[in-house]
Amino acid sequence: xxxxxxxxxxxxxxxxxxxxxxxxxxxxxxxxxxxxxxxxxxxxxxxxxxxxxxxxxxxxxxxxxxxxxxxxxxxxxxxxxxxxxxxxxxxxxxxxxxxxxxxxxxxxxxxxxxxxxxxxxxxxxxxxxxxxxxxxxxxxxxxxxxxxxxxxxxxxxxxxxxxxxxxxxxxxxxxxxxxxxxxxxxxxxxxxxxxxxxxxxxxxxxxxxxxxxxxxxxxxxxxxxxxxxxxxxxxxxxxxxxxxxxxxxxxxxxxxxxxxxxxxxxxxxxxxxxxxxxxxxxxxxxxxxxxxxxxxxxxxxxxxxxxxxxxxxxxxxxxxxxxxxxxxxxxxxxxxxxxxxxxxxxxxxxxxxxxxxxxxxxxxxxxxxxxxxxxxxxxxxxxxxxxxxxxxxxxxxxxxxxxxxxx
Numbered sequence: 001x002x003x004x005x006x007x008x009x010x011x012x013x014x015x016x017x018x019x020x021x022x023x024x025x026x027x028x029x030x031x032x033x034x035x036x037x038x039x040x041x042x043x044x045x046x047x048x049x050x051x052x053x054x055x056x057x058x059x060x061x062x063x064x065x066x067x068x069x070x071x072x073x074x075x076x077x078x079x080x081x082x083x084x085x086x087x088x089x090x091x092x093x094x095x096x097x098x099x100x101x102x103x104x105x106x107x108x109x110x111x112x113x114x115x116x117x118x119x120x121x122x123x124x125x126x127x128x129x130x131x132x133x134x135x136x137x138x139x140x141x142x143x144x145x146x147x148x149x150x151x152x153x154x155x156x157x158x159x160x161x162x163x164x165x166x167x168x169x170x171x172x173x174x175x176x177x178x179x180x181x182x183x184x185x186x187x188x189x190x191x192x193x194x195x196x197x198x199x200x201x202x203x204x205x206x207x208x209x210x211x212x213x214x215x216x217x218x219x220x221x222x223x224x225x226x227x228x229x230x231x232x233x234x235x236x237x238x239x240x241x242x243x244x245x246x247x248x249x250x251x252x253x254x255x256x257x258x259x260x261x262x263x264x265x266x267x268x269x270x271x272x273x274x275x276x277x278x279x280x281x282x283x284x285x286x287x288x289x290x291x292x293x294x295x296x297x298x299x300x301x302x303x304x305x306x307x308x309x310x311x312x313x314x315x316x317x318x319x320x321x322x323x324x325x326x327x328x329x330x331x332x333x334x335x336x337x338x339x340x341x342x343x344x345x346x347x348x349x350x351x352x353x354x355x356x357x358x359x360x361x362x363x364x365x366x367x368x369x370x371x372x373x374x375x376x377x378x379x380x381x382x383x384x385x386x387x388x389x390x391x392x393x394x395x396x397x398x399x400x401x402x403x404x405x406x407x
Contacts, residue, residue, distance in 0.1 A: 055085065083354065091165075095359050096126035097345055099167045103353030108171065118177040121203040122147055123256035123315070124169060125341055131161045131169055133185075134339050135254040135313030138206045138223045145198040147183070148389075149254055149313030154193055155184035167357075177201045189386045210236040212243050217404055221251040225258025225317040230265045237269060237298070246303040247404040249397065253309050253335060257316030260291070267324045268294035270304075270331075277324040279364040280344055289361075306331040307400035310378060315339035316363075316371075323365035323376050333378040334400045342371025 046052075059081070068075065076084065083102045090100040101109055121140025124131055131153040136142035153161040156172040164172075173181055182197045207229050209221045218240040222233065240248060260278075267277045273295020280289040308322050308331045319338045325331040342363035348356045363371045382399035 079352070086350075086354075086356075090356065095343075096166050097343055097357070098359050099165060099357045101167075101355045101357065105167070105171070106353055106355040109167070109355070109357075118202055119174050119200050120145075120147075120181065120198045121201075124153065124166060124173075125315070125339065126166055127339070131164060131166065133313075134315050134341070135256045137203065138254070140203055141198050141201045145196050147185070147196060147198070148187065149311060151183075151185040151187050153183060153185060155182075157182050175200050187386070208232040208236055210239060212239075212245065213401075215401070215405065216243075216245050217247045217249055217401060218243055218245050219249045219251065222255055224255060225260075225262040225266075225321075227259060227262075229258065230262050233262075233266050234269070241298070241302070246305060248304065248306040249309060249400050249404070250306060250331065251309040251397075252314045252318040252322055253311040253396070254313035255315075255318040256313065256339075257318055257341070260317060260320065263317040263321040263324075264291050265294070267321050269296045269298050270306075270325055271295070271328055272297050272300070275328055276366040278320045278366075279368075280361045281364050281370070282361045285360075304330075305404055307334050307380075307403055308332070309396055309400055310335045310338050310376065311384065311396070312336060312339055312375075314376075315341040319371045319376055320363060320365075323369070323371065326376065326379070327366040332380060332403060333376060334380040334403065335378050335382055335396045336384075337377055338371075338375035340372055340375030342373075 062081075066075065083100070087100045087102075090098055120142040121137040122142035123134040123136075125134045126132065133142075133147055133149055133151040133153070135149045136147045153169065155161060156164075156169060159172055161169060173183075175181065177200050180197055180199045182195055184193055184195050186193050205226060206223045207226060208223065210219060212218050220233070220236045220240070222229065264277050271277070271293035273293055275293040275295075277291045277293055279291070282288060306325070308325060310318070310322055310333050314322065314335075315338065319340070319342060322331070322333055322338065326333050343359045344361035344363065345357050346360045348358060350356055365371060365376075380399055380403060382396040384394065384396050388395055
């Protein structure tokens with residue numbers, strides 16, 4: 001299987017971020033032998049034990065008896081009916097990250113993953129069947145408008161978000177800079193739903209910030225796992241070493257992920273060569289892939305005490321890195337439970353411009369825990385309330401400082 005560059009959390013969409021925790025882009029085409037390239041006319045793909053009689057009966061009844069009731073009604077073409085059937089098949093799997101894209105939507109998705117950076121700048125995902133904000137990007141229109149990690153979507157403008165697939169929600173939220181979208185949200189700690197209007201803009205993606213505190217603790221805030229984040233992280237780590245300190249806060253709160261390669265590279269700065277960072281579990285459909293440390297292990301002969309700050313906005317690549325360093329005994333997690341985005345997707349070209357994004361594997365932490373099964377639990381639980389944010393307080397960071405300064 002040919003693999004394009006792997007992402008541990010998909011890419012920047014024009015309106016939101018869809019972080020798909022491992023996206024193999026354009027890696028497979030179905031060979032059907034159909035004269036027009038369509039994947040739907042080849043009998044060789046028909047499952048041997050499937051009974052399609054109900055589908056064909058419904059097709060014939062609709063074709064023969066359906067009467068439009070409004071002047072605006074249209075009868076779908078045969079291709080549109082096939083696409084509708086495929087969409088229904090895909091939806092029956094109940095996986096928000098397995099999605100069928102007809103040609104127009106497939107083209108739009110390709111534009112998004114190639115880096116269309118106008119939009120609101122946030123990641124959304126599904127949690128317990130509800131569309132949820134994983135995290136707004138630092139300094140994005142969404143963050144500036146007041147969107148927070150954990151917010152749940154009720155309406156996108158006037159469209160109900162209930163039962164709306166992630167990708168369809170993104171299509172509604174995305175749009176050109178200067179236009180606006182109104183989100184109706186609910187938030188823990190706030191009794192009633194509320195609205196936030198966001199003016200879309202050009203998304204400038206921040207990467208990292210670092211500072212040494214007066215008490216000697218060095219703080220690195222990482223906002224995403226982009227193509228340049230490894231070099232920026234290495235620079236920050238070099239400054240930490242030069243400072244002569246031994247206590248580090250690594251802040252991954254609100255970091256929705258990015259490239260798998262970046263998380264593996266960063267973990268390698270703390271782990272001996274060969275140590276497991278994360279495993280791709282294909283559920284016995286193919287051999288598992290274990291991603292191991294390159295063994296930079298720069299603190300092998302240096303004292304290090306590290307706290308990693310996490311919350312419900314820490315997803316995918318953040319969870320891979322945090323889980324590896326926690327379970328390999330390098331770091332203590334402080335904060336709240338992470339998002340739990342731990343699956344791997346592959347894009348399959350179905351022919352005629354249509355594509356299928358399908359979940360093919362899940363991420364397992366070094367001790368074999370599936371990240372998708374509820375995310376990572378912190379070693380030290382600490383909440384950050386709405387009141388804390390308004391008052392400029394950060395009890396989660398305070399808890400990390402207390403841990404690092406103890407003993």
